[in-house]
Amino acid sequence: MQEITTTRTNPYIDPVLHIWHGEIPLYLFLGGVVAGIMILTGSWFLLRPTTERSRALSLLPWASPVLLSVGMIFLWLDLEHPFNAWRFYLTLKFGSPMSWGAWILLLIYPASMLLAWAGSPAEVRQAWLGRLAKVPKLDRLSDWASENVKPLALANVVLGAALGIYTGVLLGTMAARPLWNSAILGPLFLVSGLSTGAAFLLLYRLADQERITLSKIDMGFIAVELLLIALWLIGLASGGAAARAAVAQFFGGPYTAAFWTLVIALGLVTPLIAEVIEHRHKVVPGRVTAVLVLIGGFALRWIVVFAGQHSGWVSELTQR
Amino acid sequence: MSDKSYAMVLDTRTCVGCSACVIGCKTENAVARSYARDWVFTETTGTYPNLHMTIRSERCNHCEDAPCVAVCPTGSSHYGPGGTVQVNQDKCSGCKACIAACPYGARFIDPNVGAIDKCTFCVHRIEHGVPTTSCQEVCPTQSIYFGDLNDPNSEVSQLLATREHYTLLPGAGTKPKHFYLK
Numbered sequence: 474m475q476e477i478t479t480t481r482t483n484p485y486i487d488p489v490l491h492i493w494h495g496e497i498p499l500y501l502f503l504g505g506v507v508a509g510i511m512i513l514t515g516s517w518f519l520l521r522p523t524t525e526r527s528r529a530l531s532l533l534p535w536a537s538p539v540l541l542s543v544g545m546i547f548l549w550l551d552l553e554h555p556f557n558a559w560r561f562y563l564t565l566k567f568g569s570p571m572s573w574g575a576w577i578l579l580l581i582y583p584a585s586m587l588l589a590w591a592g593s594p595a596e597v598r599q600a601w602l603g604r605l606a607k608v609p610k611l612d613r614l615s616d617w618a619s620e621n622v623k624p625l626a627l628a629n630v631v632l633g634a635a636l637g638i639y640t641g642v643l644l645g646t647m648a649a650r651p652l653w654n655s656a657i658l659g660p661l662f663l664v665s666g667l668s669t670g671a672a673f674l675l676l677y678r679l680a681d682q683e684r685i686t687l688s689k690i691d692m693g694f695i696a697v698e699l700l701l702i703a704l705w706l707i708g709l710a711s712g713g714a715a716a717r718a719a720v721a722q723f724f725g726g727p728y729t730a731a732f733w734t735l736v737i738a739l740g741l742v743t744p745l746i747a748e749v750i751e752h753r754h755k756v757v758p759g760r761v762t763a764v765l766v767l768i769g770g771f772a773l774r775w776i777v778v779f780a781g782q783h784s785g786w787v788s789e790l791t792q793r
Numbered sequence: 794m795s796d797k798s799y800a801m802v803l804d805t806r807t808c809v810g811c812s813a814c815v816i817g818c819k820t821e822n823a824v825a826r827s828y829a830r831d832w833v834f835t836e837t838t839g840t841y842p843n844l845h846m847t848i849r850s851e852r853c854n855h856c857e858d859a860p861c862v863a864v865c866p867t868g869s870s871h872y873g874p875g876g877t878v879q880v881n882q883d884k885c886s887g888c889k890a891c892i893a894a895c896p897y898g899a900r901f902i903d904p905n906v907g908a909i910d911k912c913t914f915c916v917h918r919i920e921h922g923v924p925t926t927s928c929q930e931v932c933p934t935q936s937i938y939f940g941d942l943n944d945p946n947s948e949v950s951q952l953l954a955t956r957e958h959y960t961l962l963p964g965a966g967t968k969p970k971h972f973y974l975k
Binding site: 480492551572648 | 895
Protein backbone atom coordinates (compact mmCIF):
# COMPACT_ATOMS: atom_id res chain seq x y z
CA MET A 474 0.00 0.00 0.00
CA GLN A 475 0.96 3.59 -0.35
CA GLU A 476 -0.85 6.22 1.65
CA ILE A 477 -0.03 9.90 1.46
CA THR A 478 -1.24 12.63 3.76
CA THR A 479 -0.20 16.24 3.72
CA THR A 480 -1.03 19.20 5.90
CA ARG A 481 -0.62 21.55 2.95
CA THR A 482 -3.75 23.66 2.56
CA ASN A 483 -2.95 25.56 -0.60
CA PRO A 484 -6.20 26.13 -2.49
CA TYR A 485 -4.23 26.97 -5.65
CA ILE A 486 -2.50 23.58 -5.65
CA ASP A 487 -4.57 21.07 -3.69
CA PRO A 488 -5.95 18.72 -4.80
CA VAL A 489 -5.01 19.85 -8.32
CA LEU A 490 -3.63 23.08 -9.70
CA HIS A 491 -6.43 25.55 -10.41
CA ILE A 492 -5.01 29.01 -10.76
CA TRP A 493 -6.48 29.93 -14.14
CA HIS A 494 -10.19 29.94 -14.78
CA GLY A 495 -12.36 30.94 -17.75
CA GLU A 496 -10.57 34.25 -18.38
CA ILE A 497 -7.38 32.62 -19.65
CA PRO A 498 -8.90 30.31 -22.31
CA LEU A 499 -11.10 33.25 -23.41
CA TYR A 500 -8.03 35.44 -23.81
CA LEU A 501 -6.04 32.72 -25.57
CA PHE A 502 -8.94 32.15 -27.97
CA LEU A 503 -9.40 35.86 -28.75
CA GLY A 504 -5.63 36.30 -29.05
CA GLY A 505 -5.57 33.45 -31.56
CA VAL A 506 -8.42 34.99 -33.59
CA VAL A 507 -6.61 38.35 -33.62
CA ALA A 508 -3.36 36.64 -34.71
CA GLY A 509 -5.29 35.00 -37.55
CA ILE A 510 -6.98 38.23 -38.65
CA MET A 511 -3.67 40.14 -38.61
CA ILE A 512 -1.79 37.52 -40.62
CA LEU A 513 -4.63 36.97 -43.13
CA THR A 514 -5.46 40.62 -43.74
CA GLY A 515 -1.77 41.57 -43.72
CA SER A 516 -1.03 38.86 -46.29
CA TRP A 517 -3.99 40.05 -48.38
CA PHE A 518 -2.42 43.51 -48.64
CA LEU A 519 0.97 42.01 -49.50
CA LEU A 520 -0.14 39.39 -52.00
CA ARG A 521 -3.11 41.11 -53.66
CA PRO A 522 -2.40 44.82 -53.34
CA THR A 523 -4.35 45.83 -56.44
CA THR A 524 -7.40 43.56 -56.20
CA GLU A 525 -10.64 45.26 -55.26
CA ARG A 526 -11.70 44.32 -51.69
CA SER A 527 -15.28 44.03 -50.45
CA ARG A 528 -16.33 46.69 -47.97
CA ALA A 529 -16.46 44.09 -45.20
CA LEU A 530 -12.92 42.90 -45.85
CA SER A 531 -11.66 46.50 -45.97
CA LEU A 532 -13.13 47.22 -42.55
CA LEU A 533 -12.41 43.88 -40.82
CA PRO A 534 -8.78 44.71 -39.83
CA TRP A 535 -10.42 46.97 -37.21
CA ALA A 536 -11.52 43.76 -35.48
CA SER A 537 -7.89 43.15 -34.40
CA PRO A 538 -7.58 45.97 -31.84
CA VAL A 539 -11.22 45.55 -30.74
CA LEU A 540 -11.04 41.79 -30.07
CA LEU A 541 -7.58 42.14 -28.54
CA SER A 542 -8.91 44.73 -26.11
CA VAL A 543 -11.71 42.39 -25.07
CA GLY A 544 -9.14 39.62 -24.58
CA MET A 545 -6.85 41.88 -22.57
CA ILE A 546 -9.74 42.84 -20.28
CA PHE A 547 -10.18 39.13 -19.52
CA LEU A 548 -6.43 38.84 -18.95
CA TRP A 549 -6.51 41.80 -16.61
CA LEU A 550 -9.46 40.34 -14.71
CA ASP A 551 -7.41 37.21 -14.07
CA LEU A 552 -4.64 39.13 -12.29
CA GLU A 553 -4.77 38.93 -8.50
CA HIS A 554 -3.06 42.30 -8.25
CA PRO A 555 -4.46 44.05 -11.35
CA PHE A 556 -3.23 47.50 -10.41
CA ASN A 557 0.34 46.23 -10.67
CA ALA A 558 -0.15 45.37 -14.37
CA TRP A 559 2.02 48.36 -15.34
CA ARG A 560 4.96 46.47 -13.85
CA PHE A 561 4.98 44.36 -17.04
CA TYR A 562 6.24 47.44 -18.89
CA LEU A 563 9.20 48.23 -16.66
CA THR A 564 11.20 45.21 -17.80
CA LEU A 565 11.70 42.60 -20.50
CA LYS A 566 12.42 39.10 -19.21
CA PHE A 567 13.82 36.76 -21.83
CA GLY A 568 12.91 33.64 -19.88
CA SER A 569 9.29 34.68 -19.52
CA PRO A 570 6.98 34.32 -22.55
CA MET A 571 4.42 36.34 -20.59
CA SER A 572 6.89 39.23 -20.61
CA TRP A 573 7.42 39.06 -24.40
CA GLY A 574 3.65 38.77 -24.75
CA ALA A 575 3.05 41.97 -22.82
CA TRP A 576 5.31 43.87 -25.26
CA ILE A 577 3.89 42.13 -28.34
CA LEU A 578 0.38 43.19 -27.26
CA LEU A 579 1.56 46.77 -26.91
CA LEU A 580 3.11 46.82 -30.40
CA ILE A 581 0.01 45.32 -32.00
CA TYR A 582 -2.16 48.36 -31.29
CA PRO A 583 -0.39 50.91 -33.51
CA ALA A 584 0.45 48.36 -36.22
CA SER A 585 -3.07 46.96 -36.53
CA MET A 586 -4.84 50.32 -36.24
CA LEU A 587 -2.62 52.02 -38.82
CA LEU A 588 -3.12 49.19 -41.31
CA ALA A 589 -6.86 49.16 -40.62
CA TRP A 590 -6.94 52.90 -41.25
CA ALA A 591 -4.94 52.65 -44.47
CA GLY A 592 -7.15 49.84 -45.73
CA SER A 593 -10.48 51.46 -44.89
CA PRO A 594 -12.62 52.77 -47.78
CA ALA A 595 -11.73 56.35 -48.72
CA GLU A 596 -15.14 57.78 -47.78
CA VAL A 597 -14.90 56.24 -44.31
CA ARG A 598 -11.50 57.83 -43.80
CA GLN A 599 -12.71 61.19 -45.04
CA ALA A 600 -15.73 61.07 -42.73
CA TRP A 601 -13.56 60.30 -39.70
CA LEU A 602 -10.94 62.87 -40.62
CA GLY A 603 -13.77 65.38 -40.68
CA ARG A 604 -15.07 64.28 -37.28
CA LEU A 605 -11.61 64.21 -35.73
CA ALA A 606 -10.42 67.43 -37.41
CA LYS A 607 -9.38 68.83 -34.04
CA VAL A 608 -6.85 66.05 -33.40
CA PRO A 609 -3.47 67.52 -34.38
CA LYS A 610 -1.48 65.94 -37.19
CA LEU A 611 -4.05 63.17 -37.76
CA ASP A 612 -4.11 63.94 -41.50
CA ARG A 613 -0.33 63.56 -41.67
CA LEU A 614 -0.51 60.23 -39.83
CA SER A 615 -3.20 59.14 -42.27
CA ASP A 616 -1.03 60.06 -45.25
CA TRP A 617 1.94 58.26 -43.71
CA ALA A 618 -0.13 55.07 -43.20
CA SER A 619 -1.43 55.20 -46.77
CA GLU A 620 2.10 55.55 -48.13
CA ASN A 621 3.45 52.70 -45.98
CA VAL A 622 0.84 50.00 -46.47
CA LYS A 623 3.43 47.38 -47.40
CA PRO A 624 5.66 47.66 -44.30
CA LEU A 625 2.55 47.97 -42.12
CA ALA A 626 1.10 44.80 -43.66
CA LEU A 627 4.39 43.02 -43.08
CA ALA A 628 4.43 44.23 -39.46
CA ASN A 629 0.92 42.83 -39.02
CA VAL A 630 1.97 39.44 -40.36
CA VAL A 631 5.05 39.28 -38.13
CA LEU A 632 3.30 40.55 -34.97
CA GLY A 633 0.30 38.30 -35.64
CA ALA A 634 2.61 35.29 -35.88
CA ALA A 635 4.38 36.36 -32.69
CA LEU A 636 1.03 36.69 -30.89
CA GLY A 637 -0.20 33.31 -32.13
CA ILE A 638 3.00 31.49 -31.19
CA TYR A 639 3.54 33.16 -27.83
CA THR A 640 0.11 32.14 -26.53
CA GLY A 641 1.16 28.51 -26.97
CA VAL A 642 4.75 28.92 -25.82
CA LEU A 643 3.41 30.62 -22.68
CA LEU A 644 1.97 27.29 -21.55
CA GLY A 645 4.66 25.17 -23.21
CA THR A 646 7.57 26.42 -21.12
CA MET A 647 6.27 24.97 -17.87
CA ALA A 648 8.08 21.71 -17.21
CA ALA A 649 5.98 21.21 -14.08
CA ARG A 650 2.81 20.77 -16.20
CA PRO A 651 3.52 17.87 -18.55
CA LEU A 652 0.44 18.33 -20.77
CA TRP A 653 1.62 21.85 -21.72
CA ASN A 654 5.32 21.09 -21.78
CA SER A 655 5.58 20.62 -25.54
CA ALA A 656 7.11 22.83 -28.22
CA ILE A 657 4.20 21.83 -30.49
CA LEU A 658 1.83 24.06 -28.52
CA GLY A 659 3.27 27.24 -30.10
CA PRO A 660 2.68 26.25 -33.75
CA LEU A 661 -0.58 24.49 -32.79
CA PHE A 662 -2.05 27.65 -31.29
CA LEU A 663 -0.76 29.68 -34.25
CA VAL A 664 -2.46 27.43 -36.83
CA SER A 665 -5.62 27.23 -34.72
CA GLY A 666 -5.53 31.04 -34.57
CA LEU A 667 -5.22 31.25 -38.37
CA SER A 668 -8.15 28.88 -38.78
CA THR A 669 -10.38 30.69 -36.28
CA GLY A 670 -9.27 34.04 -37.73
CA ALA A 671 -10.39 32.91 -41.19
CA ALA A 672 -13.66 31.66 -39.66
CA PHE A 673 -14.22 35.02 -37.97
CA LEU A 674 -13.75 36.85 -41.30
CA LEU A 675 -16.20 34.42 -42.95
CA LEU A 676 -18.93 35.51 -40.52
CA TYR A 677 -19.16 38.85 -42.40
CA ARG A 678 -20.48 39.78 -45.83
CA LEU A 679 -17.42 39.13 -47.93
CA ALA A 680 -17.45 38.82 -51.72
CA ASP A 681 -17.95 35.32 -53.09
CA GLN A 682 -14.40 35.09 -54.37
CA GLU A 683 -13.03 36.17 -50.99
CA ARG A 684 -15.13 33.51 -49.23
CA ILE A 685 -13.86 30.82 -51.58
CA THR A 686 -10.21 31.84 -51.07
CA LEU A 687 -10.49 31.97 -47.26
CA SER A 688 -12.35 28.68 -47.07
CA LYS A 689 -9.76 27.05 -49.35
CA ILE A 690 -6.81 28.07 -47.20
CA ASP A 691 -8.78 27.15 -44.07
CA MET A 692 -8.85 23.55 -45.32
CA GLY A 693 -5.05 23.66 -45.25
CA PHE A 694 -5.01 25.17 -41.76
CA ILE A 695 -7.37 22.49 -40.40
CA ALA A 696 -5.33 19.70 -41.99
CA VAL A 697 -2.10 21.07 -40.47
CA GLU A 698 -3.84 21.55 -37.11
CA LEU A 699 -4.98 17.90 -37.07
CA LEU A 700 -1.42 16.85 -37.86
CA LEU A 701 0.03 19.01 -35.06
CA ILE A 702 -2.50 17.68 -32.54
CA ALA A 703 -1.53 14.14 -33.53
CA LEU A 704 2.18 14.96 -33.08
CA TRP A 705 1.48 16.61 -29.71
CA LEU A 706 -0.42 13.56 -28.43
CA ILE A 707 2.17 11.12 -29.81
CA GLY A 708 4.96 13.11 -28.18
CA LEU A 709 3.24 12.93 -24.79
CA ALA A 710 2.17 9.30 -25.15
CA SER A 711 5.76 8.27 -25.86
CA GLY A 712 7.18 10.39 -23.02
CA GLY A 713 7.85 9.67 -19.37
CA ALA A 714 5.37 8.69 -16.67
CA ALA A 715 4.15 12.24 -16.02
CA ALA A 716 3.60 12.94 -19.75
CA ARG A 717 1.73 9.67 -20.24
CA ALA A 718 -0.47 10.34 -17.20
CA ALA A 719 -1.19 13.79 -18.67
CA VAL A 720 -2.22 12.54 -22.12
CA ALA A 721 -4.31 9.73 -20.58
CA GLN A 722 -6.81 12.46 -19.73
CA PHE A 723 -7.79 12.35 -23.42
CA PHE A 724 -7.73 8.56 -23.67
CA GLY A 725 -10.26 7.36 -21.11
CA GLY A 726 -9.60 10.14 -18.60
CA PRO A 727 -11.95 13.00 -17.65
CA TYR A 728 -11.42 15.10 -20.81
CA THR A 729 -11.91 12.27 -23.33
CA ALA A 730 -15.49 13.08 -24.39
CA ALA A 731 -15.03 16.86 -24.54
CA PHE A 732 -11.75 16.66 -26.48
CA TRP A 733 -12.81 14.16 -29.13
CA THR A 734 -16.32 15.52 -29.72
CA LEU A 735 -15.88 19.30 -29.36
CA VAL A 736 -12.32 19.79 -30.63
CA ILE A 737 -11.70 16.94 -33.05
CA ALA A 738 -15.13 15.92 -34.41
CA LEU A 739 -17.17 19.13 -34.25
CA GLY A 740 -14.39 21.71 -34.46
CA LEU A 741 -12.01 20.20 -37.03
CA VAL A 742 -13.19 17.09 -38.90
CA THR A 743 -16.78 18.22 -39.57
CA PRO A 744 -15.82 21.66 -40.94
CA LEU A 745 -13.02 20.11 -42.99
CA ILE A 746 -15.44 17.64 -44.61
CA ALA A 747 -18.00 20.43 -45.15
CA GLU A 748 -15.37 22.64 -46.83
CA VAL A 749 -14.26 19.80 -49.09
CA ILE A 750 -17.87 19.18 -50.14
CA GLU A 751 -18.46 22.91 -50.74
CA HIS A 752 -15.45 23.07 -53.04
CA ARG A 753 -16.29 19.85 -54.88
CA HIS A 754 -19.79 21.15 -55.63
CA LYS A 755 -18.69 24.74 -56.20
CA VAL A 756 -20.94 26.09 -53.45
CA VAL A 757 -19.97 29.45 -51.94
CA PRO A 758 -18.93 28.67 -48.33
CA GLY A 759 -21.49 29.77 -45.74
CA ARG A 760 -21.27 30.60 -42.06
CA VAL A 761 -22.11 27.27 -40.42
CA THR A 762 -18.64 25.79 -40.94
CA ALA A 763 -17.11 29.03 -39.66
CA VAL A 764 -19.16 28.82 -36.45
CA LEU A 765 -18.04 25.21 -35.95
CA VAL A 766 -14.38 26.20 -36.41
CA LEU A 767 -14.78 28.96 -33.81
CA ILE A 768 -16.42 26.55 -31.34
CA GLY A 769 -13.60 24.06 -31.90
CA GLY A 770 -10.89 26.70 -31.43
CA PHE A 771 -12.45 27.88 -28.20
CA ALA A 772 -12.90 24.30 -26.93
CA LEU A 773 -9.23 23.57 -27.71
CA ARG A 774 -8.03 26.50 -25.56
CA TRP A 775 -10.49 25.68 -22.79
CA ILE A 776 -9.54 22.00 -22.61
CA VAL A 777 -5.79 22.60 -22.90
CA VAL A 778 -5.88 25.17 -20.08
CA PHE A 779 -7.96 23.04 -17.71
CA ALA A 780 -6.53 19.58 -18.52
CA GLY A 781 -3.02 21.07 -18.29
CA GLN A 782 -3.72 22.23 -14.76
CA HIS A 783 -4.81 18.69 -13.91
CA SER A 784 -1.44 17.34 -15.04
CA GLY A 785 1.59 17.46 -12.80
CA TRP A 786 4.63 15.77 -11.40
CA VAL A 787 3.40 15.49 -7.88
CA SER A 788 -0.12 14.14 -7.79
CA GLU A 789 0.29 10.58 -9.05
CA LEU A 790 3.96 10.06 -8.40
CA THR A 791 5.97 9.23 -5.34
CA GLN A 792 8.38 12.05 -4.73
CA ARG A 793 11.66 10.18 -4.47
CA MET B 794 25.19 39.56 -3.23
CA SER B 795 26.85 37.24 -0.79
CA ASP B 796 28.81 34.23 -2.00
CA LYS B 797 26.89 31.96 0.32
CA SER B 798 24.62 29.14 -0.81
CA TYR B 799 21.91 28.63 1.76
CA ALA B 800 20.36 25.18 2.03
CA MET B 801 18.17 23.20 4.38
CA VAL B 802 18.81 19.65 5.55
CA LEU B 803 15.94 17.73 7.15
CA ASP B 804 16.30 14.47 9.01
CA THR B 805 13.41 12.15 8.09
CA ARG B 806 14.55 9.66 10.77
CA THR B 807 13.91 11.99 13.67
CA CYS B 808 10.98 14.04 12.34
CA VAL B 809 7.76 13.03 14.12
CA GLY B 810 5.41 15.20 12.02
CA CYS B 811 4.29 17.40 14.91
CA SER B 812 3.74 20.48 12.67
CA ALA B 813 5.58 22.80 15.04
CA CYS B 814 7.51 24.06 11.98
CA VAL B 815 4.22 25.06 10.37
CA ILE B 816 3.01 26.94 13.44
CA GLY B 817 6.44 28.48 14.06
CA CYS B 818 6.54 29.83 10.52
CA LYS B 819 2.98 31.13 10.60
CA THR B 820 3.73 33.00 13.82
CA GLU B 821 7.11 34.41 12.74
CA ASN B 822 5.98 35.48 9.27
CA ALA B 823 2.33 36.37 10.01
CA VAL B 824 1.18 34.09 7.20
CA ALA B 825 -2.41 34.68 6.05
CA ARG B 826 -5.12 32.76 7.86
CA SER B 827 -5.70 29.21 6.53
CA TYR B 828 -2.50 29.38 4.46
CA ALA B 829 0.95 28.06 5.33
CA ARG B 830 4.41 28.42 3.82
CA ASP B 831 5.48 24.97 4.99
CA TRP B 832 3.64 21.72 5.55
CA VAL B 833 4.12 18.15 6.74
CA PHE B 834 4.04 15.33 4.22
CA THR B 835 3.54 11.76 5.43
CA GLU B 836 3.89 8.67 3.26
CA THR B 837 3.16 5.15 4.47
CA THR B 838 4.27 2.22 2.32
CA GLY B 839 4.42 -1.57 2.69
CA THR B 840 1.99 -4.30 3.74
CA TYR B 841 0.66 -4.61 7.29
CA PRO B 842 2.35 -5.33 9.67
CA ASN B 843 5.51 -4.42 7.76
CA LEU B 844 4.81 -0.75 7.24
CA HIS B 845 7.30 2.02 6.65
CA MET B 846 6.55 5.65 7.29
CA THR B 847 8.39 8.69 5.96
CA ILE B 848 7.63 12.10 7.37
CA ARG B 849 8.94 15.27 5.79
CA SER B 850 8.64 18.94 6.55
CA GLU B 851 8.33 20.59 3.10
CA ARG B 852 8.45 24.15 1.77
CA CYS B 853 9.92 26.14 -1.12
CA ASN B 854 13.09 24.34 -2.23
CA HIS B 855 14.93 27.57 -3.11
CA CYS B 856 16.06 25.92 -6.34
CA GLU B 857 19.33 26.92 -7.94
CA ASP B 858 17.65 26.81 -11.36
CA ALA B 859 14.23 28.07 -10.31
CA PRO B 860 11.48 27.93 -12.97
CA CYS B 861 9.40 30.43 -10.98
CA VAL B 862 12.11 33.08 -11.40
CA ALA B 863 12.42 32.29 -15.11
CA VAL B 864 8.70 32.68 -15.90
CA CYS B 865 8.08 35.77 -13.76
CA PRO B 866 7.23 38.58 -16.22
CA THR B 867 7.87 41.49 -13.86
CA GLY B 868 11.03 40.42 -12.03
CA SER B 869 9.07 40.05 -8.79
CA SER B 870 10.42 36.53 -8.23
CA HIS B 871 14.18 36.82 -8.01
CA TYR B 872 17.31 35.32 -6.46
CA GLY B 873 18.08 36.88 -3.11
CA PRO B 874 20.83 36.57 -0.47
CA GLY B 875 22.70 33.27 -0.46
CA GLY B 876 21.00 32.08 -3.66
CA THR B 877 17.58 31.98 -2.03
CA VAL B 878 14.44 32.57 -4.10
CA GLN B 879 12.58 35.68 -2.97
CA VAL B 880 9.42 37.54 -3.98
CA ASN B 881 9.11 41.31 -4.17
CA GLN B 882 5.37 41.68 -3.54
CA ASP B 883 5.42 45.30 -4.73
CA LYS B 884 6.29 44.10 -8.23
CA CYS B 885 3.90 41.11 -8.32
CA SER B 886 0.87 41.39 -10.62
CA GLY B 887 -0.62 38.11 -9.42
CA CYS B 888 -0.45 36.47 -12.87
CA LYS B 889 0.20 33.10 -11.18
CA ALA B 890 2.61 31.81 -13.84
CA CYS B 891 5.08 30.94 -11.06
CA ILE B 892 2.49 28.79 -9.26
CA ALA B 893 2.07 26.80 -12.49
CA ALA B 894 5.83 26.62 -13.06
CA CYS B 895 6.72 25.32 -9.57
CA PRO B 896 6.79 21.51 -9.49
CA TYR B 897 6.69 21.55 -5.67
CA GLY B 898 3.46 23.46 -5.10
CA ALA B 899 5.24 25.91 -2.81
CA ARG B 900 3.52 29.14 -3.86
CA PHE B 901 0.17 30.74 -3.19
CA ILE B 902 -1.51 34.12 -3.43
CA ASP B 903 -1.60 36.00 -0.14
CA PRO B 904 -5.29 36.95 -0.05
CA ASN B 905 -4.57 40.08 1.98
CA VAL B 906 -2.17 41.48 -0.63
CA GLY B 907 -3.11 39.79 -3.92
CA ALA B 908 0.54 38.92 -4.43
CA ILE B 909 2.62 35.75 -4.23
CA ASP B 910 3.72 34.45 -0.85
CA LYS B 911 6.03 31.56 0.00
CA CYS B 912 8.94 30.50 2.25
CA THR B 913 11.75 33.09 2.39
CA PHE B 914 14.25 30.85 4.27
CA CYS B 915 13.75 33.50 6.98
CA VAL B 916 16.37 35.75 5.37
CA HIS B 917 15.10 38.60 7.54
CA ARG B 918 16.54 36.63 10.49
CA ILE B 919 19.57 35.10 8.77
CA GLU B 920 20.76 38.36 7.23
CA HIS B 921 20.48 40.12 10.58
CA GLY B 922 22.58 37.76 12.60
CA VAL B 923 19.97 35.28 13.85
CA PRO B 924 21.49 31.97 12.78
CA THR B 925 18.26 29.95 12.57
CA THR B 926 15.04 29.90 10.57
CA SER B 927 11.86 29.96 12.63
CA CYS B 928 10.86 26.41 11.63
CA GLN B 929 14.30 25.20 12.71
CA GLU B 930 14.11 27.17 15.97
CA VAL B 931 10.90 25.49 17.12
CA CYS B 932 11.59 21.93 15.93
CA PRO B 933 11.41 19.82 19.14
CA THR B 934 13.37 16.90 17.65
CA GLN B 935 15.95 19.18 16.02
CA SER B 936 15.34 17.60 12.62
CA ILE B 937 15.85 20.82 10.67
CA TYR B 938 19.29 22.18 9.83
CA PHE B 939 20.05 25.36 7.93
CA GLY B 940 23.38 26.67 6.67
CA ASP B 941 25.82 27.51 3.91
CA LEU B 942 26.70 24.80 1.39
CA ASN B 943 29.77 26.77 0.27
CA ASP B 944 31.30 26.42 3.73
CA PRO B 945 32.64 22.84 3.99
CA ASN B 946 32.64 23.06 7.78
CA SER B 947 29.01 24.11 8.15
CA GLU B 948 26.61 21.69 9.80
CA VAL B 949 24.66 21.16 6.57
CA SER B 950 27.81 20.43 4.55
CA GLN B 951 29.00 17.97 7.20
CA LEU B 952 25.64 16.17 7.30
CA LEU B 953 25.51 15.87 3.51
CA ALA B 954 29.10 14.57 3.49
CA THR B 955 28.34 11.81 5.97
CA ARG B 956 24.66 10.85 5.59
CA GLU B 957 22.67 9.38 2.71
CA HIS B 958 20.20 11.93 1.37
CA TYR B 959 17.83 12.76 -1.48
CA THR B 960 16.04 15.75 -2.98
CA LEU B 961 12.43 15.91 -4.15
CA LEU B 962 11.66 15.43 -7.85
CA PRO B 963 15.28 15.65 -9.00
CA GLY B 964 14.02 14.84 -12.49
CA ALA B 965 12.34 18.25 -12.65
CA GLY B 966 15.88 19.59 -13.05
CA THR B 967 15.50 22.59 -10.77
CA LYS B 968 18.46 21.77 -8.45
CA PRO B 969 16.50 22.05 -5.21
CA LYS B 970 18.34 23.06 -2.03
CA HIS B 971 16.33 20.97 0.39
CA PHE B 972 18.04 17.73 1.31
CA TYR B 973 16.29 14.92 3.16
CA LEU B 974 18.43 12.55 5.23
CA LYS B 975 17.48 8.90 4.92
